[in-house]
Amino acid sequence: xxxxxxxxxxxxxxxxxxxxxxxxxxxxxxxxxxxxxxxxxxxxxxxxxxxxxxxxxxxxxxxxxxxxxxxxxxxxxxxxxxxxxxxxxxxxxxxxxxxxxxxxxxxxxxxxxxxxxxxxxxxxxxxxxxxxxxxxxxxxxxxxxxxxxxxxxxxxxxxxxxxxxxxxxxxxxxxxxxxxxxxxxxxxxxxxxxxxxxxxxxxxxxxxxxxxxxxxxxxxxxxxxxxxxxxxxxxxxxxxxxxxxxxxxxxxxxxxxxxxxxxxxxxxxxxxxxxxxxxxxxxxxxxxxxxxxxxxxxxxx
Amino acid sequence: xxxxxxxxxxxxxxxxxxxxxxxxxxxxxxxxxxxxxxxxxxxxxxxxxxxxxxxxxxxxxxxxxxxxxxxxxxxxxxxxxxxxxxxxxxxxxxxxxxxxxxxxxxxxxxxxxxxxxxxxxxxxxxxxxxxxxxxxxxxxxxxxxxxxxxxxxxxxxxxxxxxxxxxxxxxxxxxxxxxxxxxxxxxxxxxxxxxxxxxxxxxxxxxxxxxxxxxxxxxxxxxxxxxxxxxxxxxxxxxxxxxxxxxxxxxxxxxxxxxxxxxxxx
Numbered sequence: 326x327x328x329x330x331x332x333x334x335x336x337x338x339x340x341x342x343x344x345x346x347x348x349x350x351x352x353x354x355x356x357x358x359x360x361x362x363x364x365x366x367x368x369x370x371x372x373x374x375x376x377x378x379x380x381x382x383x384x385x386x387x388x389x390x391x392x393x394x395x396x397x398x399x400x401x402x403x404x405x406x407x408x409x410x411x412x413x414x415x416x417x418x419x420x421x422x423x424x425x426x427x428x429x430x431x432x433x434x435x436x437x438x439x440x441x442x443x444x445x446x447x448x449x450x451x452x453x454x455x456x457x458x459x460x461x462x463x464x465x466x467x468x469x470x471x472x473x474x475x476x477x478x479x480x481x482x483x484x485x486x487x488x489x490x491x492x493x494x495x496x497x498x499x500x501x502x503x504x505x506x507x508x509x510x511x512x513x514x515x516x517x518x519x520x521x522x523x524x525x526x527x528x529x530x531x532x533x534x535x536x537x538x539x540x541x542x543x544x545x546x547x548x549x550x551x552x553x554x555x556x557x558x559x560x561x562x563x564x565x566x567x568x569x570x571x572x573x574x575x576x577x578x579x580x581x582x583x584x585x586x587x588x589x590x591x592x593x594x595x596x597x598x599x600x601x602x603x604x605x606x607x608x609x610x611x612x613x614x615x616x617x618x619x620x621x622x623x624x625x626x
Numbered sequence: 627x628x629x630x631x632x633x634x635x636x637x638x639x640x641x642x643x644x645x646x647x648x649x650x651x652x653x654x655x656x657x658x659x660x661x662x663x664x665x666x667x668x669x670x671x672x673x674x675x676x677x678x679x680x681x682x683x684x685x686x687x688x689x690x691x692x693x694x695x696x697x698x699x700x701x702x703x704x705x706x707x708x709x710x711x712x713x714x715x716x717x718x719x720x721x722x723x724x725x726x727x728x729x730x731x732x733x734x735x736x737x738x739x740x741x742x743x744x745x746x747x748x749x750x751x752x753x754x755x756x757x758x759x760x761x762x763x764x765x766x767x768x769x770x771x772x773x774x775x776x777x778x779x780x781x782x783x784x785x786x787x788x789x790x791x792x793x794x795x796x797x798x799x800x801x802x803x804x805x806x807x808x809x810x811x812x813x814x815x816x817x818x819x820x821x822x823x824x825x826x827x828x829x830x831x832x833x834x835x836x837x838x839x840x841x842x843x844x845x846x847x848x849x850x851x852x853x854x855x856x857x858x859x860x861x862x863x864x865x866x867x868x869x870x871x872x873x874x875x876x877x878x879x880x881x882x883x884x885x886x887x888x889x890x891x892x
Contacts, residue, residue, distance in 0.1 A: 373769050404771050415766035418758070429770040482770070 333380030356529035374400035408484030414475030423459030469500035687789025698797035702804030723823020740843035744876035748851035752872035755855025790844030
């Protein structure tokens with residue numbers, strides 16, 4: 326179990342993480358969602374020990390692995406328990422796919438070359454790539470393939486925790502779905518605990534057992550996908566519905582029902598027109614979880 | 627070293643609050659010194675991965691040989707041409723070889739070759755490391771428990787320390803060849819006179835001094851390129867800035883250390 330307790334981080338005068346508390350249980354997939362600049366990547370980098378906190382701590386199986394003032398070398402003892410897929414896969418450009426996968430194995434294990442090659446083949450197969458890909462250079466691969474190779478490189482060391490940094494942000498919808506399926510299948514096959522940082526809410530709904538939402542350095546939601554759909558927090562609703570503006574309750578509910586007077590718009594000069602016609606939030610009636618109750622003061626703060 | 631660095635960084639941070647140029651410079655100097663320190667500390671680890679150093683010796687050193695050769699040949703030629711122009715009517719031509727020999731062996735050969743090397747290699751290292759940092763490849767190495775200093779900087783530094791002196795030996799040979807051909811073809815002197823001039827006042831200490839000091843220049847080139855690569859800002863402009871700073875700083879440091887070594891050794 327991974328526990329994050331009262332984590333704080335600031336860069337200069339900017340507070341990036343402000344008292345973050347989160348518990349990630351063994352074997353679950355948690356998606357950390359939030360807008361760009363909300364602090365989710367900084368949280369991610371704390372979990373994998375690329376940066377260390379100014380306050381609070383991270384506990385892994387009752388052992389404190391990150392705290393203010395820790396020496397980076399101390400974290401190295403637990404680093405092998407984490408596997409990471411970076412946003413752009415971060416493959417080593419000067420090495421081919423096989424060498425990318427073999428690099429850490431050669432340095433950290435006493436496996437023979439035959440054993441390493443066998444393991445590489447198995448890892449590539451797990452991510453849906455053929456063994457022939459070993460000889461390809463990263464520059465020859467598409468975005469989806471790079472993500473798969475990055476994933477294969479991460480799982481070749483058999484980590485207990487798999488972290489994904491926006492794994493689908495640069496992919497087309499079909500490839501996004503494939504990567505999501507891959508995350509689910511890898512959890513099933515290897516039993517890894519997965520932490521996915523994303524702003525793709527549909528991916529989060531598909532793969533997550535739990536969703537944590539971070540906003541301005543604070544966790545504002547921690548619960549299941551069903552619970553986040555029911556949340557009455559206007560910001561959460563704005564985020565999960567992908568709306569540009571936050572919708573608060575309007576005094577005049579009938580304003581939604583009034584048809585737009587097109588003739589008035591045609592006659593009035595441009596400057597006098599009001600374009601901020603309130604839009605009633607759409608409700609998916611087929612999905613009971615997404616229904617907004619009739620008396621709900623939708624989004625009222 | 628860490629305590630010293632922390633202390634100096636504290637001074638730097640105090641300055642940063644005032645957004646002073648000096649604070650940024652001080653921080654850059656401390657980072658540079660720290661990188662030099664940890665690279666030298668990990669230099670013995672290159673024995674574990676000699677293939678990485680050999681690969682770097684080839685890409686940084688052998689591939690620079692062509693550029694070094696052309697420049698060295700014409701360096702010798704222009705030295706003779708200038709010497710003849712300056713000496714004519716005042717100093718006998720039998721001293722032409724002495725002038726060429728002393729200037730190429732002690733200063734022109736080592737320093738110009740190192741500068742050429744810096745122009746090609748420091749920029750290359752800064753661009754490579756900067757791009758790797760921007761594409762999170764350093765982070766990927768760190769999370770795979772692979773130390774970027776050990777696997778990237780140490781082999782490059784070792785390769786530069788070995789290859790710069792070798793390039794200088796090759797460059798001096800070609801500079802003498804260029805000087806010899808120019809002297810025979812365009813100056814009214816004989817082969818015998820020129821070669822005798824080269825041997826006159828020849829001191830092997832000058833030769834060793836000239837070659838050995840370039841090991842320091844090699845380290846400067848590698849560490850400077852790595853330093854600016856490590857501190858690259860995001861984007862293509864960031865990488866461009868890093869390469870420019872790397873070559874300028876390398877050249878300036880080569881000249882400063884050339885002076886300091888001369889002051890200490892001669």
